[in-house]
Every structure is written in structure tokens, then in C-alpha cells.
Amino acid sequence: xxxxxxxxxxxxxxxxxxxxxxxxxxxxxxxxxxxxxxxxxxxxxxxxxxxxxxxxxxxxxxxxxxxxxxxxxxxxxxxxxxxxxxxxxxxxxxxxxxxxxxxxxxxxxxxxxxxxxxxxxxxxxxxxxxxxxxxxxxxxxxxxxxxxxxxxxxxxxxxxxxxxxxxxxxxxxxxxxxxxxxxxxxxxxxxxxxxxxxxxxxxxxxxxxxxxxxxxxxxxxxxxxxxxxxxxxxxxxxxxxxxxxxxxxxxxxxxxxxxxxxxxxxxxxxxxxxxxxxxxxx
Amino acid sequence: xxxxxxxxxxxxxxxxxxxxxxxxxxxxxxxxxxxxxxxxxxxxxxxxxxxxxxxxxxxxxxxxxxxxxxxxxxxxxxxxxxxxxxxxxxxxxxxxxxxxxxxxxxxxxxxxxxxxxxxxxxxxxxxxxxxxxxxxxxxxxxxxxxxxxxxxxxxxxxxxxxxxxxxxxxxxxxxxxxxxxxxxxxxxxxxxxxxxxxxxxxxxxxxxxxxxxxxxxxxxxxxxxxxxxxxxxxxxxxxxxxxxxxxxxxxxxxxxxxxxxxxxxxxxxxxxxxxxxxxxxxxxxxxxxxxxxxxxxxxxxxxxxxxxxxxxxxxxxxxxxxxxxxxxxxxxxxxxxxxxxxxxxxxxxxxxxxxxxxxxxxxxxxxxxxxxxxxxxxxxxxxxxxxxxxxxxxxxxxxxxxxxxxxxxxxxxxxxxxxxxxxxxxxxxxxxxxxxxxxxxxxxxxxxxxxxxxxxxxxxxxxxxxxxxxxxxxxxxxxx
Ligand SMILES: Cc1cc2nc3c(=O)[nH]c(=O)nc-3n(C[C@H](O)[C@H](O)[C@H](O)COP(=O)(O)OP(=O)(O)OC[C@H]3O[C@@H](n4cnc5c(N)ncnc54)[C@H](O)[C@@H]3O)c2cc1C
Ligand SMILES: Cc1cc2nc3c(=O)[nH]c(=O)nc-3n(C[C@H](O)[C@H](O)[C@H](O)COP(=O)(O)OP(=O)(O)OC[C@H]3O[C@@H](n4cnc5c(N)ncnc54)[C@H](O)[C@@H]3O)c2cc1C
Ligand code: SF4
Ligand code: SF4
Ligand code: FES
Numbered sequence: 001x002x003x004x005x006x007x008x009x010x011x012x013x014x015x016x017x018x019x020x021x022x023x024x025x026x027x028x029x030x031x032x033x034x035x036x037x038x039x040x041x042x043x044x045x046x047x048x049x050x051x052x053x054x055x056x057x058x059x060x061x062x063x064x065x066x067x068x069x070x071x072x073x074x075x076x077x078x079x080x081x082x083x084x085x086x087x088x089x090x091x092x093x094x095x096x097x098x099x100x101x102x103x104x105x106x107x108x109x110x111x112x113x114x115x116x117x118x119x120x121x122x123x124x125x126x127x128x129x130x131x132x133x134x135x136x137x138x139x140x141x142x143x144x145x146x147x148x149x150x151x152x153x154x155x156x157x158x159x160x161x162x163x164x165x166x167x168x169x170x171x172x173x174x175x176x177x178x179x180x181x182x183x184x185x186x187x188x189x190x191x192x193x194x195x196x197x198x199x200x201x202x203x204x205x206x207x208x209x210x211x212x213x214x215x216x217x218x219x220x221x222x223x224x225x226x227x228x229x230x231x232x233x234x235x236x237x238x239x240x241x242x243x244x245x246x247x248x249x250x251x252x253x254x255x256x257x258x259x260x261x262x263x264x265x266x267x268x269x270x271x272x273x274x275x276x277x278x279x280x281x282x
Numbered sequence: 283x284x285x286x287x288x289x290x291x292x293x294x295x296x297x298x299x300x301x302x303x304x305x306x307x308x309x310x311x312x313x314x315x316x317x318x319x320x321x322x323x324x325x326x327x328x329x330x331x332x333x334x335x336x337x338x339x340x341x342x343x344x345x346x347x348x349x350x351x352x353x354x355x356x357x358x359x360x361x362x363x364x365x366x367x368x369x370x371x372x373x374x375x376x377x378x379x380x381x382x383x384x385x386x387x388x389x390x391x392x393x394x395x396x397x398x399x400x401x402x403x404x405x406x407x408x409x410x411x412x413x414x415x416x417x418x419x420x421x422x423x424x425x426x427x428x429x430x431x432x433x434x435x436x437x438x439x440x441x442x443x444x445x446x447x448x449x450x451x452x453x454x455x456x457x458x459x460x461x462x463x464x465x466x467x468x469x470x471x472x473x474x475x476x477x478x479x480x481x482x483x484x485x486x487x488x489x490x491x492x493x494x495x496x497x498x499x500x501x502x503x504x505x506x507x508x509x510x511x512x513x514x515x516x517x518x519x520x521x522x523x524x525x526x527x528x529x530x531x532x533x534x535x536x537x538x539x540x541x542x543x544x545x546x547x548x549x550x551x552x553x554x555x556x557x558x559x560x561x562x563x564x565x566x567x568x569x570x571x572x573x574x575x576x577x578x579x580x581x582x583x584x585x586x587x588x589x590x591x592x593x594x595x596x597x598x599x600x601x602x603x604x605x606x607x608x609x610x611x612x613x614x615x616x617x618x619x620x621x622x623x624x625x626x627x628x629x630x631x632x633x634x635x636x637x638x639x640x641x642x643x644x645x646x647x648x649x650x651x652x653x654x655x656x657x658x659x660x661x662x663x664x665x666x667x668x669x670x671x672x673x674x675x676x677x678x679x680x681x682x683x684x685x686x687x688x689x690x691x692x693x694x695x696x697x698x699x700x701x702x703x704x705x706x707x708x709x710x711x712x713x714x715x716x717x718x719x720x721x722x723x724x725x726x727x728x729x730x731x732x733x734x735x736x737x738x739x740x741x742x743x744x745x746x747x748x749x750x751x752x753x754x755x756x757x758x759x760x761x762x
Contacts, residue, residue, distance in 0.1 A: 024511070043561070084504070086505040087511070088510055089510060216553060216557060217556060219533070220696065222535065222550060223537065223552065223553055224550070226537075238695075238696065252647070255646075256647075259546045260574065263573075
């Protein structure tokens with residue numbers, strides 16, 4: 001079973017896991033993800049491979065605690081094993097030299113954006129990165145992104161770090177000021193990606209988004225991850241997760257992400273109840 | 283096996299006069315709310331009586347009806363003599379999975395349909411006896427691990443652990459090759475695991491069959507998706523395999539293409555059944571994978587998959603479970619037994635009903651109704667079935683909160699997509715030479731649903747065995 005070699009806390013409720021997965025480490029390309037099952041009775045959840053070391057045979061996963069499974073993962077320690085890790089899954093990002101590329105990341109979306117920034121830069125593009133977070137504490141990977149040698153603009157909702165405001169404000173200015181942008185890549189909460197697309201649409205700037213619907217098998221077998229792209233229903237796990245943002249129905253995506261809200265809450269409450277009991281017992 | 287009380291030998295006339303032995307079942311309204319198996323199976327006495335009815339025909343018609351050519355009369359005669367071990371051995375010459383095939387084979391259109399006794403009375407219950415023998419062998423601990431030849435030093439990779447892959451793996455292990463089965467999901471078995479529900483095929487049986495294959499030395503690697511984790515080319519060129527058998531099944535669900543299919547509460551049958559069977563959603567919150575709370579669930583389609591989904595819906599708590607089908611009862615493609623069980627359990631059938639649109643609540647996005655249209659039967663079409671035609675102005679709405687789309691599956695495109703020199707048909711099925719089961723790519727064979735489109739367990743298993751024979755030949759002489 002895949003062993004966790006290292007765990008680092010990057011921000012409150014955000015951890016980086018270095019996981020032993022030699023084959024995946026060799027194979028994976030920017031934009032791909034894995035399905036992780038943390039415990040034998042657990043749910044399989046998709047997580048982007050934020051980086052990998054083919055020599056050491058490890059992949060990095062950056063995970064935000066949002067519910068039962070991710071909280072359960074947070075309780076794991078270095079040396080513990082995950083029940084299974086499958087991948088790499090999904091289509092790799094189409095990386096090409098197109099000229100000026102702006103990468104816009106928000107919240108935990110900065111993790112999956114990281115390998116794309118890296119690959120875009122290596123392909124010889126002029127890359128500008130805009131990272132947004134609610135506040136300074138929640139901003140992740142700043143140093144790593146900076147180390148790639150790209151132009152970096154940071155903004156926070158409360159102004160505790162970088163500019164005060166939204167990533168879309170920064171993007172609007174960049175478009176107005178020039179030089180012209182050939183491609184925008186954006187990953188973050190669905191609502192953020194939706195607004196980024198609204199900013200680029202009038203200027204017809206090609207905009208790539210990475211979608212995160214609820215997944216089950218990750219092989220195209222269940223159709224649970226379907227998203228509406230233009231006139232077609234696409235399976236994000238095999239056809240995506242990246243799509244032309246101008247064609248994506250974000251409202252539908254956001255709704256479908258909420259489908260199990262009630263059960264998720266129930267699972268979490270039970271988990272927390274169990275854990276407080278254990279603590280009281282000590 | 284003389285300790286069994288054998289009935290006196292019957293004359294042909296007595297045989298014809300003896301009725302087909304019934305099989306006890308859980309009460310419909312009880313079982314509709316649990317996941318335990320529906321029929322209880324024969325006891326020894328019933329099995330012996332039933333098998334004794336066989337006329338031991340010189341030219342047994344029943345065998346013509348079995349896609350793998352099981353030696354049915356010999357099998358039945360061993361049971362009639364009370365020699366269950368010999369019966370098990372006979373069956374396993376051609377069918378490795380009797381406990382499974384006895385449960386899920388469409389016997390009424392295969393072996394039993396051809397049985398000569400069926401012309402006048404009720405055919406021999408071949409399937410039930412097959413199930414009996416499979417269960418007897420497992421439960422009495424008599425299962426023999428087939429002997430394997432000395433290692434040949436050759437290695438074969440099998441992609442997919444459904445019945446086609448498992449049957450092929452067992453045969454190749456028997457021939458002494460090193461066999462590795464790659465499975466994308468976290469547990470092996472294919473549709474036997476994630477599709478066919480517990481109440482029709484208990485997973486303990488699937489586990490036991492798989493354990494046996496492993497005992498023969500086959501290595502099963504779950505969580506490896508060929509095409510992603512490794513490609514076929516890498517298996518052949520880098521991982522040291524001499525041949526590959528593609529048995530990836532027909533796992534790509536079709537949707538209807540009507541408005542509203544992305545609403546909350548609409549599932550493919552694959553997703554619905556996978557969440558419940560494989561991921562254990564029926565035991566939520568013990569298992570983490572959830573399923574929504576069902577109230578009124580409508581399953582669209584009329585095959586075995588639709589019956590499984592509609593019956594499962596009841597078991598996870600649906601107040602009402604409906605089946606929506608465009609044609610009439612006569613045209614239902616599902617097995618008669620499944621239809622009958624569904625009816626008994628209270629599944630409501632809406633025949634000659636065509637789904638037009640799934641209507642969602644505008645505020646929440648949740649499914650609230652299915653808009654349908656009534657159909658009537660017109661002239662027979664090319665398939666000989668009377669074509670349903672819409673009745674003008676007959677649109678109406680069925681209020682519901684769950685819809686399960688069960689109109690069929692296409693072959694999984696992952697392998698073809700990542701293996702450019704593997705030929706496929708327009709419909710995505712891997713093309714093979716019918717005689718040798720070879721694909722267009724050297725060293726690569728294919729069988730089961732990936733070749734046939736959605737078919738049956740026994741056909742997939744038969745393919746796996748035939749492919750193994752041809753793989754053996756290829757490994758022996760290296761000719762392509
Ligand atoms: C392609 C892809 C890549 C992703 N990459 C990352 C990543 O790098 N880091 C990260 O922290 N998160 C990532 N996610 C999101 C992550 O999968 C969810 O946060 C996680 O599944 C939540 O599970 P939970 O049990 O902790 O929370 P829950 O309480 O179960 O759910 C919280 C929310 O997470 C989403 N979610 C729940 N189950 C699933 C599921 N099976 N599949 C997808 N989403 C689900 C739902 O929208 C839900 O409302 C990614 C999602 C996708 C589809
Ligand atoms: C709900 C349902 C009910 C059914 N009921 C009956 C019945 O009563 N009687 C009957 O005879 N038939 C029935 N069938 C049909 C029968 O199950 C199939 O015909 C049979 O299972 C096909 O076997 P297979 O080995 O070809 O493929 P499958 O059983 O589909 O197995 C294929 C396996 O390959 C794996 N796989 C796919 N792609 C990859 C990859 N790239 N890498 C690694 N692994 C991969 C899949 O995860 C899967 O486990 C039913 C089918 C369904 C869905
Ligand atoms: S395998 Fe199926 S068709 Fe063949 S004898 Fe058994 S039940 Fe009949
Ligand atoms: S056709 Fe019927 S009676 Fe004849 S051998 Fe087969 S099972 Fe027995
Ligand atoms: S997760 Fe099942 S098809 Fe994408």
C-alpha cells in the first residue's frame with residue numbers, strides 16, 4: 001500500500017503529502033490527478049498530482065480539509081499507508097508555446113495550477129501568475145511559484161497580503177494594459193473560474209479551466225462526473241478535467257457538487273462525534 | 283457416495299411425470315427490503331430428484347444451447363447418483379464458475395430452452411443444479427485447486443478482471459504461464475462485483491471464485507488502469523509480457539440525450555449500482571460513499587440492468603420503484619425470472635411509455651418529475667419487434683426524485699484510445715479474428731464485452747477460455 005513519506009502543513013487545514021507511488025511519479029503529466037482511498041471503508045476521492053519526483057518515486061498531493069475523507073487524511077501520520085492510489089488519470093494539460101500565458105489560481109486550486117505554471121514556463125511561454133486567497137494565512141505555494149521565475153501578483157480578499165481584491169480585478173487590468181494575452185489558465189473554486197471566464201470572454205482570450213465534479217471510478221464507467229461543455233455532456237475524469245472555460249456550464253457544476261451535501265454533513269458529524277468520544281475516553 | 287438416500291431409478295414415463303423441483307425463495311415483501319439472496323437453492327434431495335428427471339438423450343439438445351458446451355447429461359447423471367464431486371469435476375471441464383453461471387445465466391433462452399423435456403413439460407432445471415453443485419463444492423470445502431503445469435517461463439498480462447479475464451487467467455495458469463491480471467477498480471470481478479447486486483449474486487461467491495484463481499498462482503493487481511498507469515505497448519516491450527488479453531468490458535454508460543439529464547438525482551445504472559455494490563453505499567455511513575435518499579425512483583430501460591437497478595432502489599429505501607419502458611411487456615429484454623421477481627417485489631412497470639424530459643426544480647436543480655409520452659405498437663421493424671409510435675397529445679408527468687438511466691453500455695474507450703494500432707469498429711468494439719481471437723496488434727488478444735458489446739457472463743467466460751487456448755498456441759510457436 002502506498003506509504004506517506006512526509007507531511008507538511010502549508011496553511012490552516014492544508015497539508016502536503018509526499019506519497020510513495022513510483023509508477024505514477026514516472027508517468028504523470030501536468031494536469032493529471034489520482035484517486036485516493038484513505039481507509040478500507042473510505043470514499044475514493046480525486047486529488048491533483050501537484051508535483052512528482054520520478055527518481056524518488058514519489059508524488060505530492062496538496063489537500064484541503066473540507067469533509068470527512070480529507071479530515072480523516074489529516075489525521076494520518078508520516079509512515080502511515082493509504083489504502084490505494086490510482087492513476088495518473090485525466091487528460092494532461094495541452095502545453096504549447098503560445099506566447100503570453102496568465103495563470104490564475106485561487107485557494108486550494110493553486111495546488112493543481114502549480115505543475116501547469118511550471119510546464120508552461122518550460123515550454124518557453126512568457127508566464128504571469130495571479131494567486132488569490134481569502135487572507136495571507138490561506139495562501140499556499142507562494143515561494144514555490146516564485147522559485148519558477150515567473151512574474152507573480154498576489155491578492156487577498158482582506159488585503160492582508162499583496163493587493164486587496166479579487167483575481168478578476170487584476171486580470172481585468174492586465175487585459176486593459178497589455179501586452180496581449182494569448183491564453184489564460186485558471187483553477188480554483190467554480191465560482192472564481194466562472195468569473196474569470198466572464199472577464200476573458202469579451203476579449204476572446206482562450207481560457208482553460210480545470211473542473212472538479214464529484215467522481216466515483218475515474219475511468220469513464222459511471223458518468224457521475226459529467227459536466228456540460230457546449231452542447232455536449234462530457235465525463236470530466238476521462239475527457240477532462242480541463243475544458244474550454246467559455247463553453248462550461250458552471251452553474252450546473254456548482255449544483256452537482258452539492259448533490260450529497262446532506263450525507264456529507266451526516267458523515268462528518270458522526271466522525272466528529274466518534275472522535276470526541278475517543279478523546280473523552282483518554 | 284453411497285451414504286445418500288438415492289431414489290429408485292425412474293422409468294422414462296416416471297421421469298416425465300415428475301415435476302420440476304421448485305426452489306424456495308425469500309418472501310417478496312421481506313426480501314424487497316434486504317440485500318440477502320432471493321432464492322435459497324436446492325437441498326441435496328431436491329437436486330437428486332431434479333437431476334434424475336434427465337432422459338440422458340443420445341443427442342442432447344441442451345448442450346447445443348449452452349455457449350460453452352457443458353456436458354450436461356454427464357453432469358446430471360453424477361448428481362442423480364449422488365456423486366457431487368464428480369459432477370463438479372465434469373462441470374469444471376468447461377465452466378469454471380458454476381456457482382455464478384447457475385445464478386446469472388439466461389438458462390431459459392439457452393440450455394433449458396433446448397431441453398427436450400421442455401417440449402412437453404418443464405425442462406430440467408440445469409441452472410439450479412449448476413448452482414447447487416457450485417455451492418456444494420464451496421461449502422463442503424471440496425474445491426480442488428486445479429493442477430498447474432510446470433512453469434513455462436512465459437508471461438501473459440490480462441486487462442480486466444471480469445468473467446472473461448478470470449477465465450482466461452485460470453486457463454493460462456493451468457498451462458504453466460505467469461499471469462498478471464490488471465484491474466482498474468479497487469476490487470476484482472468486473473460486472474460480477476460492481477454491477478450484479480448482492481441479492482442476485484452474493485459477493486462471497488465471487489470472492490471464493492477469485493481466491494481460487496489466485497491459488498492457482500495468478501496475480502491480481504487492482505488499482506492499475508492500463509492505458510494510464512501502463513500502456514499495452516509498455517506491458518509488451520518493458521514489463522516483459524509475451525502476450526496480452528484485453529477483457530475490459532463494456533463499461534461506458536449511454537445516456538438518453540433528452541433535456542434535464544444532468545439534473546441532481548439522475549444516475550446512470552452503472553453509477554447507481556457501483557456506489558451501492560462496490561463502494562458499499564447501502565451501508566452508509568459505515569462506508570463513506572453516499573447515495574441520495576430515494577423517494578420515487580424511475581429506472582428507464584427494460585434489460586437485466588434495469589431490473590437490477592429498480593430492485594436495488596427498493597432495497598435502499600425507495601418508497602416506490604418504477605420501470606419506464608418504450609415497448610410492451612413481451613419485448614422486455616430482461617430475463618423472465620428477473621421480471622417476475624421485480625413484479626413480485628412491487629416494482630411498478632410503465633410500458634409503452636417514452637421519456638421525453640427530466641424536469642428539475644429551477645431553484646434547487648433537483649429532479650422533480652419525468653415527462654413522458656404514451657406509445658402504441660405499430661408495424662414490426664427490421665428486428666421483427668413491433669415499433670412503438672408516439673400517441674399525439676399524450677404527454678404527462680410522473681413526479682419523482684430519482685431517475686436511473688439503464689439503456690445500455692458501450693465499450694470502454696480507454697484502451698483503444700491509448701493503443702493506436704488496435705483496430706476497433708465504428709461502435710468502439712475491439713476487432714478480432716473470430717477464429718483465433720487475435721486483434722490487429724501482434725501478441726494482443728481480446729474477448730468478452732469489449733468485443734461483443736454488452737453480452738453475458740457465460741459468453742465472456744467462454745471467450746476467455748478460447749483466447750487462452752489460442753494464446754497457448756501463440757506462445758508455443760511464436761507465429762502470428
Ligand atoms: C479532478 C479533481 C482534482 C481535485 N484536486 C484536489 C486537490 O488537489 N486538492 C484538494 O484538496 N481537493 C481536490 N479536489 C477536491 C477533492 O476531491 C474534494 O475536496 C474531496 O473529495 C472532498 O471529500 P471529503 O469527504 O473530505 O468532503 P465531503 O464532505 O465529502 O465533500 C465536500 C465537497 O467536496 C466535493 N466532493 C465530495 N466527494 C467528492 C468526490 N468523490 N469527488 C470529487 N469531489 C467530491 C463535493 O463538492 C462536496 O460538496 C479535486 C477534485 C477533482 C474532481
Ligand atoms: C447490472 C448488470 C447485470 C447483468 N446481469 C447479467 C445476468 O444476469 N446474466 C448474464 O449472463 N449477464 C449479465 N450481465 C452482463 C455481464 O455481466 C457481462 O456481459 C460480463 O460481465 C462481461 O464480462 P467481461 O469480462 O467482458 O467484462 P466486465 O465484467 O465488464 O469486466 C471488465 C473489467 O475490466 C476492468 N477494466 C476496464 N478497463 C480497464 C483498464 N483500462 N485497465 C484495467 N482494468 C480495466 C473493469 O473495471 C472491469 O472490472 C449484466 C451486466 C450488468 C451491468
Ligand atoms: S453455463 Fe449457462 S447455458 Fe451453459 S449449461 Fe450452465 S446455465 Fe446452461
Ligand atoms: S435435453 Fe434435457 S433431457 Fe436431454 S440430456 Fe439434456 S437435460 Fe437431459
Ligand atoms: S468518475 Fe465515473 S465516469 Fe468519471
